[in-house]
Amino acid sequence: MGQIINGKKIADGIQEEIRAITAKLPYKPRLDAILVGNNPASSVYVSMKQKACIKAGFDSKIHMLPSKTTKKKLVQLISKLNLDNKVHGILLQLPLPSHLKAFDFLKHLSPLKDVDCLTPYNMGRLFSGYYDFAPCTPLGIIKLIKSTRINLDGKHAVVVGRSLLVGKPLSLLLLEENCTVTMCHSHTKNIFDLTKQADILVAALGKPLYISPHAISKKTIIIDVGINRLPNGLLVGDVDFKKVSKKAAWITPVPGGVGPMTIAMLLQNTLLAARIQNS
């Protein structure tokens, strides 16, 4: 039986540390979220993030815009928040309604307030290795892997999924840890031949229960990023946890693995943004 990486417990510890630091600050960090339209999952995520902010002692406001919002209106709101000294972090909840393209708005967001690390400037800095902000989910994943206390140097990390939000930035962070990184995507041939070689396997493809025991080896640390709702309402990851946990060395559960860490890293980045802007 593999050991469980308890993301919820690790995230709770980080959030408690952030709360203690915040209590001593002469100002309140503030995160503002922009929610366009009424995507139910996005509404849940934004309200979870706001609750975490309040618990940490931050200020937080959600700006709700109707799904028919024009490009001009959204750019105006971003520009207003960029200039507001009380706002330290701005989060544009994705996905946007189909008539709005995320890149058209992310390029207007102040890199100093880009706590999700999605602006072209901050992504470029991440690529160069000289950065303040790293994206929340990949940052949380690195912390989860490090919680196992394995030495990452020279390990073979296989990342399934190459999205801008998870797979691509995670591969950069793993490279920085001196891992040898293999990136897989929907065009990868014989994918399970690759996953079987992994010391660290990150499943971030959004396909329920895709990784079975046959796809891994006994030494593998498994990080399950996927969040999938089955027709029966059950929430599962991209990994068949029940079966794979009997074989893997370490594994994160869903829920209670990567999800809570993403929120903890968002708070960490907002605190960092507030400190940079107040220094």
Ligand code: NAP
């Ligand atoms: P995404 O933008 O849809 O990207 C999915 C990636 O998986 C793409 O690169 C795609 O390849 C690849 N892929 C799809 N099917 C595949 C297959 N059969 N074999 C190999 N690769 C395949 O998704 P995302 O935003 O990265 O999110 C992935 C999952 O993580 C989702 O379930 C999402 O809900 C979850 N998520 C969780 C958190 C959290 O905090 N826990 C945060 C973010 C995302 P192509 O590029 O070739 O299309």
